[in-house]
Amino acid sequence: MRANKTFTVPEREILARRERSELRCWAAGRKAERQRIAQDLHDTLLQGFLSASLQLHVAVDHLPEDWPGKPQFRHILQVMRCVIDEGRSAIQGLRSSDVLDLEQAFLRVQVGVRASVGNRISCHRGRSPKAIARATHR
16 A cells, blocks of 8 residues: 655645646536537437427418317427427536536535645545545544
8 A cells, every 4th residue: 555645835736736727627628528519419409309390380280270180289399399498408508607616616625624624635546435535534
């Protein structure tokens, strides 16, 4: 088992800056991918579904009012409208930057830990969950 290295304050700051920078890059990449997926869904699936809905709406409008199947088609149009609205909401959620900002979440945890235990914060990269648990429960 490796011994934990004790870092000086400047080394800790350098490591913390590097970690924040890597986290920002990761978060930016994740956000860009979510926006790309949202755009693809909007441009293909949602627009295609909306087009089919509009075409069905025109077809239903041309049906005779007393045709027995017309209420079923109106119900289908209502369901399609709900699905389109839910799709738009899902896409907006993918595009939103309100997704948990991990960097800020880690910084809040770091501040909370400092307040409760002082400056004894360390980073354990590539260690197993058991090793991390042993290190944190000392």
